[in-house]
Amino acid sequence: AQSVAQPEDQVNVAEGNPLTVKCTYSVSGNPYLFWYVQYPNRGLQFLLKYITGDNLVKGSYGFEAEFNKSQTSFHLKKPSALVSDSALYFCAVRGVTGYSTLTFGKGTMLLVSP
Amino acid sequence: EAGVTQFPSHSVIEKGQTVTLRCDPISGHDNLYWYRRVMGKEIKFLLHFVKESKQDESGMPNNRFLAERTGGTYSTLKVQPAELEDSGVYFCASSSGTSPSYEQFFGPGTRLTVL
Incomplete structure (x- = not known):
């Protein structure tokens, strides 16, 4: 069975600073990975995905994500x-x-935070 | 292009009552998914329609839940009778294909509260 772990319930960062939101996964074979964002009173919005190719994926609103197969992150x-x-x-x-x-x-x- | 819409946005019912949630996918999307998020937990898959057929209903919690998609357009999810543990946000998503290159577009969700 496949699973996803997001170890942090909340991440706090000051405006202008870099941010990281962590994700690790477990799946048989090669994974397809996605990030979605939900703003208040809105549905889930797609940010980015990793299918294959370059481990660094760029998405909407300046976000990016790095696929690390050895760390399953x-x-x-x-x-x-x-x-x-x-x-x-x-x-x-x-x-x-x-x-x-x-x-x-x-x-x-x-x-x-501002 | 209109996105995925869901109705109602909120529903408050008493235990034992019946509630029907509706999802209108993006026009032309054959694939329709239902997911549910119980407070503070993961968003969990409920079922997947391809047109009017149920492709995968392995996530349906029990037989109190009935999903339909007559005519392959909009879908309804009925909970009868509702229990306290059914409370949560029910999301609908649609996509034009099933390969990973096809994004699933999500609706705003229906927040169901069972008292």
């Missing part, structure tokens, strides 16, 4: 945080075989 990063980045972030995985459903982590709340 897919941490979300941004060089300079904005207050407007404050939201709930979900990491998700799906396997190469089987159905197309996503397995999510429990989410990490990112709070960026």
Whole structure:
């Protein structure tokens, strides 16, 4: 069975500082990895995905994520945080075989202070 | 292009009552998914439709939950009778294909509270 772990319930960072939201995964075979963001009273919005190729994936709003196969991690990063980045972030995985459903982590709340 | 819409946005019902949630996917998307997030926990898969057929319903918690997608357009998820543990946010998503290159687009969710 596949699974995702987001070890931090909340991440606090000051505006302008770099941010990292951690994600590790477990899946049979090569993974497909995703990050979604949920702003208050909004649905999940797709940020970025890793399918194959370059381990550093760039996505929306200046976010990027690095796929590390040996550490089974897919941490979300941004060089300079904005207050407007404050939201709930979900990491998700799906396997190469089987159905197309996503397995999510429990989410990490990112709070960026002015 | 309109996104995935869900109705209602909030529902508060008493234990034992029935509630029906509706999802309208993006037009032309054959794949429709239901997910649920119980407070503070993971978003968990419930089921997947391809057009009007259930491709995978392995995540449905029990037979109190019934999902339909007549005509392959909108979908409904009925909970009957509702229990306290059914409270959570129910998300619907749609995609035009099932390979990883096809993004799943999510709706805003329906927050269900069972008292």
